[in-house]
Amino acid sequence: MVIDTRVCKEHPDCEACIEACHKAHNVPNIPFKRHEIKWIWKEEFEHAFPDIADEYLSEYLHDREFLLLCNHCEHPPCVRVCPTQATFKRTDGIVMMDMHRCIGCRFCMAACPYGSRSFNWRDPRPFIKEPNPKYPTRMKGVVEKCLFCTEQLAFGELPVCVRACPHGALKFGDLTDPNSEINQIIRENFVLRRKVSLGTGPSVFYIV
Amino acid sequence: MGVVFSFLVVMALVLVVYLGVGVAGLRGLFGVVIPYAAFLTFLVGMVYRLIGWAKVPVPFRIVTTCGQQKSLRWVKRSRLESPYTNFEVVLRMLLEVFAFRSLFRNLKAELKGPNLIYGSYKWLWLGAIAFHYCFLTILIRHFRFFSYPVPKVIQLIDQIDSFFHIGLPHLYMTDAVILAALTFLFVRRLADPRLRYISLASDYLPLFFIYGLVISGILMRHFFKVDVVQVKQFTMGLVHFHPVPPKVGVIFYIHIGFLSALMAYFPFSKLVHMLGVFLSPTRNLANNSRAVRHKPAPWWKKPKFKTYCEWQEMFKEALEQAGLPLDEDCYKDKGKKQ
Amino acid sequence: MAKMPKPEELIKTIDYTPPEKDWMDDIPPKFLPGRYCYPAKPHILEEIGFPNPREWSPTDEDWKLPPNWKEIILDGIKDRLSKYRSFKVFMDICVRCGACADKCHYFLGSGDPKNMPVLRAELIRSIIKGELTWQGKLFGKLAGARKLTQDVIKEWFYYYYQCSECRRCSVFCPYGIDTCEVTMMGRELLHLVGCNINWILEPVRNCFIIGNHLGLQPHTVKENIEYLCWDIEEVLGIKIEVPFNKKGAEILFVTPSGDYFADPGIYTMMGYLILFHYLGLDYTMSTYASEGGNFGLFTSHEAMAKINAKIYHEAERLGVKFIIGGECGHMWRVKHQYMDTATGPAPKNLETPKSPITGTVFEHAKSTKMIHICEFTADLIAHGKLKLDPSRNDKYIVTYHDSCNPSRGMGFFEEPRFILKHVCNNFYDMPENTIREKTFCCGSGSGLNTDEFMEMRMRGGFPRANAVQYVRDKHGVNTLACICAIDRAALTTLMNYWVPDVQVCGVHELVANALVFPHEESGERPRTMDLRQQPLKPEDEENA
């Protein structure tokens, strides 16, 4: 996935992708920070890229927020640590979760350097205002995260966030295909990835 | 030899049920008649055995004391290992029955060169207690087939037992543990030459019955599925005395077959230890026989022995020579009697 | 008596792996010298009215059983199954878990699988199944059943006289199955057909007729005690009197007859007498009830009750208030567990024991009115009534052997240890798994302390000796204290064989050694010798 933060900068109040995703996946809106569940969210540069941020950060970057979500790493540490293989990497590169298997040990949360994972400290259902009847919820005691809308991809649809973006800031595609649109964009733009030095190989690219 | 025989018995049982239900379709016989008969045998048999024991008196207080007696006030005594009151006996028995206290003491003796070494050996305790508690839990869990609405406590046990949510339907911990425990209890009989030497067919047979019972149950839950609603209608029918044998897989009838075999075998076997443990006079009595006069045996008579006076007559000369006093009362009494 | 192998050779013969052959097919046992006791002499059986007196030997092919022996045995089994719940329940509920197997000292010392308690019980259990139940008749060996044959009788004789009724297995059995009960029943059954051993029945006969196991007549008893009093005078410098058959005394003192003249029991006896003299106790001994022990326990319940009864009878005649019993193992099992229910209520003149010195009332003996000398002495020490100088026992580095019967039949652990810790400075217990309720037999209990049985005695005593050896090597223990007359004799032999540098003594021998008399305190005549008339301190020996 590629996120064109230049576009996002133009629309600082736009949260269409977040709303659409959370609504589609029955992600609860829990007011207490400690219990918060998030699949895709916004963060400032120094939080998103702490390894390359510095106090003399240009206004160019300082003024914008970055959309964060699971990076679907090439070498996902969360998969390595999961004792039940509830989190696993699909052949297409998506880091998938089998909620049925999750025992809530939260090793994956400790392992993920991006904070992409949320733990259900409580039954999420009371915090879902308008549930999507097509998609399940989670239950107390499991970890969840963005799954790149596997349920959409299966039927040939793009992820919800990509479709929801009114400004076309999000692009999704097969990185391994040299002819794909996404490959082209990455080749043609200056892109950043989060915490590359950790060697996890994130699959979400940011155009700055 | 015993193990082979027992194995053959168990295989024969499976075969008979398979032929009887799977081929001949005798569901009524294997689903209703035999289970009722087996249960009745179990119930009547066990009560009969209990009465048999109860009819025999306990003429002596032969407590095995495993701790300090009650004596001087300042001597710390062991209430559980050397109970003095009936309350303490109850505690000792509870510990024995629910925690297998004596087995917990187990040691292993080994001859190493010229030295006898003793080490704690709790595996037998662990295997035994794991087996018994799992068996009990499984038994209680099955109550869901005999009650409607199913009591909350039974459902709770069910939930706790399947706490780990492994597989679907969830694997019961007790199922896994009882298999492990049974295997341990079986393998030690084969692997330890001493145990192999003392083991009889009647030691293997109940093990195999329970093995069969457990394995058929697990197979039914996880592999060869049966329509559980029909099963419950049948079991509810059993306890309301109008059972309709269910049209389900033979595996169910094999399960019932093992259960029936076990129940019918129970009162005639070493399995009576289930009730017998409560009647063991070395454990269920208070160690207070110097303080309390207990009921003597029904046949008790004052023992006949050589009385002092008879003895004095015999050794009169020796007594006199040694300057020991003679008891004049002997002659007085004699005079009176005459 | 058979030639004994050397200890290290004997250890090499111990193998815990059972033979390939099924135990049910492996009868009768081989009667090797040193492993069985000689049968009771015919005249002894006649005198006590036991059946089938005859000359025979276990090595004979034909044991000359009565013609209807089978019927007798089976009736005997049925009778006992209907009389003793212990026996019936134990026969029914054993699951052969094997927890008892390596608890038996005879098994540990011999490796003979039929000495595993489970099999010892199975020897009768299999007959009950095979002869008295339909399952056994139908399924035979598969049901663990076998038929009663003469070979089975031989096997019973061999193994029921290779059990010292120590009850160690019972401690570990999850159902408390007590092999002692089984052995007692086995021996009773054997009596019915006249298969018994002389070492038990002669003492029983002596006890019935003369008054004590050894057959010491009244004048001999008195003389022996007088000899001991002379020795006491040597050691103590004072002459003491021992009252016999004294009517109106407060206390009747009974002790096993072994203490009258057998070394080292006599030193324990001297210990009692010195203690009583020190206290000025109003007591008496009896030449009629001159036996505290009770070989009836090893014979039959009837014989046991009969021997016991003489003590109450004498206590009644002499009009004493209560009874003190000496240091003895099986005696105390009998006095504690059987005195009341087997023998009958204590005579009316007896009162709840109350120490005349400290005023302590022994509530726990309020029914039988009989207390252990160690309870009595421990109470004295606790009240500071004894002036003790433990340094007099400094040359002894002491360990304590819990005798089986007071341990597992009474729960008697702390009192003797309390005494020992006050009368000597060097006390070390043996390893935990070999003491208290887990104590090992001397190997000669239950009437098996006879010389012809020596090999089995040394084998059976091996676990005990091995534990003593451990504390000898670790702490330099040189003295094994015990509270049992059989132990004093048997452990001495056992120590000579396995751990030669350890001597055996009774607890009260050490008490008397440490007891400081007023005339000693005043320096009038300080003690220089112990009761064995050895110098109190080894260096004195060198100086002399």
Place this chain on the structure above:
Amino acid sequence: MHDAGKIIPGMIAFVLFVTIPFWANFGKAAPEPKPELPKEYKKCVESKDFMRREHMKLLRKWRFDVVRNNMRVYINSEGQTFDMSLQNECMRCHTQKKKFCDVCHDYVAAHPYCWNCHIPPEEKKGWATKETENLTEEVSSKQPASHH
């Protein structure tokens, strides 16, 4: 009989214990479970007999295929294809969990945890109408554990 005072109560306790199924139920015949079948559909993905016995195994297989193998189409024994989804396919016909699933599950006290996450049709609104604002941390911590 000896020790009757202790043995007879013990015996009664034993008999009562092993006969619990008989007396605890006596007179209370359990109603036969009658799940309400969908009116407009006649056939399930497999035969009725198969489904009664094996539906759990089938759902387990579906779950595995969808989540782990990314396979979403089930081909039944007659060659028909179905979307493998409890929430979107099964419940398309069986529109009322309470009158269908729960009937038998309650009867045998089998409580699979499907519905902790999957949303049964009749619950589509359910919880969402509740005032969530008022849920303080305290109140919400008192919620029953939903793990079962």
